[in-house]
Amino acid sequence: MLLISSLAVFLVVSYTSCKGAKDSDVQASVESALRANPDLSGTVVSVKDGVATISGEVKSDAAKAQAETAAKGVKGVKSVVNNIAVAAPAPDPAPVVISPDETLNRSVTDAIKDYPGVKAEVKDGVVTLTGDIKRSDLQKLMMNLNSLKPKKIENKLTIKS
Amino acid sequence: MALQDKYRELVDAAKASGVNNLQVREQDNVLYIDGEAPNGATKDKLWDVYGKLDPDYRAGDLIMNINVATHVPGAKAKVTTEKSNLNIRKGPGTDQPIVGKAAHHEIVTLVSKMNDQWWLIRTDKGEEGYAYAQYLTVEN
Numbered sequence: 001m002l003l004i005s006s007l008a009v010f011l012v013v014s015y016t017s018c019k020g021a022k023d024s025d026v027q028a029s030v031e032s033a034l035r036a037n038p039d040l041s042g043t044v045v046s047v048k049d050g051v052a053t054i055s056g057e058v059k060s061d062a063a064k065a066q067a068e069t070a071a072k073g074v075k076g077v078k079s080v081v082n083n084i085a086v087a088a089p090a091p092d093p094a095p096v097v098i099s100p101d102e103t104l105n106r107s108v109t110d111a112i113k114d115y116p117g118v119k120a121e122v123k124d125g126v127v128t129l130t131g132d133i134k135r136s137d138l139q140k141l142m143m144n145l146n147s148l149k150p151k152k153i154e155n156k157l158t159i160k161s
Numbered sequence: 162m163a164l165q166d167k168y169r170e171l172v173d174a175a176k177a178s179g180v181n182n183l184q185v186r187e188q189d190n191v192l193y194i195d196g197e198a199p200n201g202a203t204k205d206k207l208w209d210v211y212g213k214l215d216p217d218y219r220a221g222d223l224i225m226n227i228n229v230a231t232h233v234p235g236a237k238a239k240v241t242t243e244k245s246n247l248n249i250r251k252g253p254g255t256d257q258p259i260v261g262k263a264a265h266h267e268i269v270t271l272v273s274k275m276n277d278q279w280w281l282i283r284t285d286k287g288e289e290g291y292a293y294a295q296y297l298t299v300e301n
């Protein structure tokens with residue numbers, strides 16, 4: 001009796017471990033199929049009795065579908081439960097605020113006042129610098145002009161040492 | 162994206178040196194880096210990196226607006242002109258009448274910041290008005 005039940009336990013254990021090994025093999029194959037697609041890097045899979053459950057997060061519905069197709073294509077997968085979440089797209093950053101020309105003109109005039117060799121023109125947010133400046137003053141002037149919210153700065157200054 | 166690559170070292174340095182509210186945006190082929198540096202030395206360091214990546218700031222493809230963290234009103238500031246007096250004006254603009262002067266290296270009181278360029282200050286003599294922030298160095 002003891003022998004028989006031991007044998008039964010042995011058989012059950014070897015049966016499940018055999019089956020478990022199979023699931024884990026399938027799981028490894030699905031994992032490598034998912035890893036082959038960089039869009040699916042946020043996904044994980046678990047396989048039980050041939051049913052592959054995929055979860056995690058991807059960036060698009062298309063990627064979610066690709067993950068399911070990839071998993072279904074693996075030998076030994078009977079069915080796929082697709083629990084992958086699609087991440088909401090990151091909101092677009094607020095557009096850069098550019099000062100209107102009128103404001104820029106006044107603030108640029110203030111900024112270059114103490115550099116007699118420097119001339120500036122403002123048009124459509126672009127500040128164009130001409131004339132000349134001492135090298136030691138250039139960074140100071142640029143720091144100031146960059147804080148005035150221009151669209152861009154065209155530096156055509158001649159730099160004197 | 163090419164601009165972000167060109168100035169990657171700058172953005173990395175800003176992150177590493179604790180610049181707050183850092184924003185890096187690309188628009189119409191210009192990269193805009195905005196943020197608030199914890200102190201003037203950090204801002205200077207970032208500007209040196211900018212000058213290294215774009216010598217003499219010629220490319221016209223970056224606007225870097227890094228402020229130094231807002232100083233508390235009531236702080237003392239030193240007049241750091243090259244040698245001249247600093248004009249104190251009635252309003253924020255060089256077109257505004259001069260209402261007083263602060264001497265080179267005089268210590269004045271910071272009343273408030275009108276904006277990054279113009280600060281409202283008061284001298285020990287009681288003269289009050291707007292001065293150009295570039296010539297004021299806040300005493301820590």
